[in-house]
Amino acid sequence: MTTLDLSKPLVIPGDNYLTHTRGIMSWALTLDHKRIGVMYMVMVLTSFLFGGLAALAVRTELLTPGKTMFEQDAYNQMFTLHGAIMVFLVIIPSVPAALGNFVLPIMLGAKDVAFPRLNLMSFYLWVVGAIFFVGSLFAGGLDTGWTFYTPYSTDTASAMGGVIPALTGVFILGFSSIFTGLNFIVTIHRLRPPGMTWFKMPLFLWALYATAVIQVMATPVLGITVALVAFERAFGIGIFDPKLGGDPVLYQHFFWFYSHPAVYIMILPGMGIISELISVHSHKHIFGYRFIAFSSIAIAGFGFLVWGHHLFTSGQSALINVVFSAITFSVSIPSAIKVFNWLATMYKGSISLNTPMLYAISFMFIFSIGGLTGLHLGTLATDIHLHDTYFVVAHFHYVMMGSALIAMIGGLHHWWPKMTGKMYNENLGRIGCTLVFIGFNVTFFTQFMLGSKGGTRRSWDYLPEFQTYHVISTIGSYILAMGFFLTAGYLIHSMFKGKKAPANPWGGRSLEWQCSSPPPHDNFSVAPRVGDCYDFRYVEWSEAEQGYVVRRDLDPDTNPALAQQKGGHH
């Protein structure tokens, strides 16, 4: 292992990954994890725009009962597109593939992920999968909902013609996700720097590790499931079609065996981001490090055992329902552990209400509501009433959108100076976050009320008495959209006109803040020795840098000479 030489700089000054090589091909064929992460981010945010526009179309259609803008078929397509794009193209790759790719190797002090070529291949698989998704629109559209439930999706007479291209897209996207997960597991196992034991890893890495395990273990099952549906539809193999002796509920088991763990693929990395954000912006050591780390692993483990709670009304045996309900409740334990530890971290911290921190606090508020309403749905008796209502829609938007995506946006703001080397306008950032927070809650809290009164989800038409709720919800979605457009505006503006970012604008301690902004091509010239990444005692503000600096020379963990000296005194 490389020994530490404090005279040698950690980072070669002057070099930067954005300008290291030039030309479009240097990006298209790059093996640099940072560039691949940035390319993912661009693609994911573009998909987010389309998914978001589809959501606005759905909300606008629901302003009045009956037809407002579209006929039923177009409405069905809109909500399917919204769901499928947001799940498969946006949320699943957003944190691991986009932010994770950028941050993970730098946090490890590594030069790259374990398999850079595989990483680039994952990206192109994602692109090909996305093309198939777009292709499904031209193949007759897609109106099955993002879950592709059988027998509707296999019924060639009723469901639209885009099912097979969309399923092919999901299959390919799945492999993109598997390879990213595989890469991260190996990277974390084999490329940790000297001094970084498992329990000295930043919690974001624990979260990415737990996520990667789910990606590797669950996604292949989705792959084979969508392949079976495609064959069913194309050849009539009869596995899910009751008319051919098949079992449509088998599809639901297969689908949710992946897609429930996939919920944790979406939320776990978001939780990892929040652990970083809360600690760094409170300038205080994370509370209950081991509990947060193990709760990520526990959530990943439980995630595999709860898929049956999606089938409470599909005719499972009563016993199985009870078992799945009980295991579902136990997921709330590790989730609550995280929230309490974040709160304890903030307690008596020196909190900077920067944009990332505002997103982190929004996350905690929204995730708590999202998690607690999950208990209503996990309870068998109430689920019968709430099943297939807007209550479910509101619940999973609180968790998927209000938590996972808000964490992603928070993380984007947190690492934006690192990725682009530019600072965004902090005040606009705070206004944007406030708009998103208000818009989100107006949109979806209303839907809890609508759902508990019996408003059914996915309906194009509804009873006139529900109109008030729908109108409020739609107005909320417009506020939300304004927040996101404002955010997109100032972020893009900052790339061209933003102030130059210091290496460490927030006072972070983990390795990416000890690397220049933007980082050089090879990240670090030597694999740096690390200390406790949540110990902020050696982080100081520097007027010269206009940012924080990590005093590696003062910390016995990173300065062996100091440790020896200290040992001598005892």
Added chain:
Amino acid sequence: MSTLPAHDSHDAHGHDHDHPWYLAHHWENPKQQFEAGKLGMWLFLATEVLLFGGLFCAYSVWRGNHPELFKYGSQFLETKWGAINTCVLILSSLTMAWGVTCAQKGQRTGLIVCLILTLMGAAGFMVIKYIEYSHKFHEGYFPGLKFYDTPPEHSSYWGTHDAHGSSDGHSLGAGTETSHAVGTAPAVEATHAAAAPTEPVAATAPAADPTMPVVELPQFAQAKIGPAGLSSNAELVEKPFELTERHHAALLPPLKDPNRPLNAHKFFDIYFMMTGLHGIHVLVGMIVITWLLIGAIKGKFSADYFTPVDLGGLYWHIVDLIWIFLFPLFYLI
């Protein structure tokens, strides 16, 4: 992946260049790179197991719901060909393992010979699979509803069945109807019950083959009230059921074989899907082995660097292992 030198221009960075050609720039030493590659491969194999796991699970559910289809369908598979293929694959695994040992010891000629033998084994497997598949297609045993497109007049199997006539017959046809109706969850009972009136099967089935195995069907009663509180809806059950075109064929009376159970095509679906996916893996394995062979001939591998051979070997063993499960599940039981 990580095994070839990255072509990015790292040279500007002045870190030392005394490392071997096969060491990618982000690794400390060859051992670290080798262990990472091996861990990555094992993880990939885990995903392969899960990919096939979905199909094995489907097989179990299907077999549990419709044992008669498997009793009926498996008699058309040639155990002889399956057994030969099993031997061929096991032998090719042996030569692969031998090849890995040769690579580790730096024995270039031994490695080349072993890889050629392994490649021949893989090719042999595919040739036999081709013979089996083309025979099945010739007889009209296609996956999916195409199964019903070809009247199997020319089939040798049907001929032998015609020779035996018997009157005690349509037990299997009638039994199938039962299992069909009780097959699955109450949520779909409406469609099940509606699909059940398949008297043509029983009525037109003239005779059964006494050489055919007697199939015991699950006899369990249908739940009156679903577990989640969904009562069976009488209106739905009694509602006449309209078949779409694609379902007619499957419900047609057996063409010539009175013993053919309802939805007999489903056995061939799962057979072709599982062996087909396995066959694709064998083809990928052949590409990998060819690539290794080219590397071995060029002299790329040595006692210091044999990672690709080791990883390719691991992949080849999992392909073999999956077949070890497929063979008894389809040909023997």
